[in-house]
């Protein structure tokens with residue numbers, strides 16, 4: 001794949017690649033996206049139900065909704081795409097850091113043996129106590145009477161550790177600094193419909209977007225220097241290869257100076 005890396009500027013002795021992934025990365029493993037035509041939310045107004053206000057006002061509805069999401073069928077396979085990202089990071093490790101932040105709330109990364117992926121919007125494998133704010137492993141289904149193992153709260157206090165609309169995503173205290181340091185930002189399989197993640201692209205000069213179909217209109221973001229269309233099983237491997245070639249040749253040039 002031929003990519004013009006003209007805007008990829010390396011100012012640092014150890015460059016950083018920042019990858020932001022979304023539901024499209026898990027889609028080919030059988031996990032539905034949120035907003036796609038067969039997506040989980042195709043008939044819903046999620047910001048009305050998956051929100052902090054709904055959790056306060058009608059927790060039973062939010063519990064029913066999130067339980068149906070967390071109980072959806074297991075993925076059809078462990079995704080080789082996640083392994084590709086993991087291998088990419090290992091192959092560059094002598095001269096470059098790779099940070100992968102996912103918006104996904106599934107555990108495909110962990111199943112594929114890539115535990116260092118950071119979950120911006122939390123995950124369904126862990127629980128959060130609304131009262132004491134501690135997080136701990138999830139036991140079974142989310143029910144009204146589950147008891148927090150730290151403070152003993154119940155009555156819908158033990159909830160999935162997923163970030164709802166109106167709540168603060170995780171990691172925002174360090175993410176901006178890493179985005180500014182990154183020589184390239186890569187967005188993989190996300191619609192760009194949710195903030196602040198949709199604005200992460202603003203902080204990095206070179207930015208690649210990989211998506212099944214690049215939406216036109218309000219979700220098209222002129223800040224991307226490359227837009228690559230197609231299922232990520234076909235598009236991600238050649239992009240990673242091209243990026244690896246570029247970074248390794250720049251590393252060699254630097255060494256020979």
Ligand code: BJW
Pocket residue numbers: 021022023024025027028033034035036039047050066069103104105121162163164165166167168169172188189190191192193194195196210211212213230231232233
């Ligand atoms: C493929 C493919 C294949 C398919 N190959 N591609 C402006 C600034 C700041 C905030 C806001 C703002 N405007 C509004 C807000 C508030 C709000 C927001 O964004 N609202 C929108 C409705 C506009 N955001 C929040 O409330 C966030 N918190 C917050 O802002 O805190 C305050 C704050 C202020 C200022 C600065 C910083 C902070 C919290 C957002 C929480 C999102 N949580 C969810 C739900 C999890 C729980 C649950 O599951 O029930 O997280 S929403 C849902 O969407 C989930 C996802 O992580 C997230 C993103 O979805 P994603 O991954 O992009 O999926 P899809 O389905 O949308 O797209 C998939 C894409 O894949 C598609 O494009 C396909 O084409 C593609 N695809 N197959 C490649 N094979």
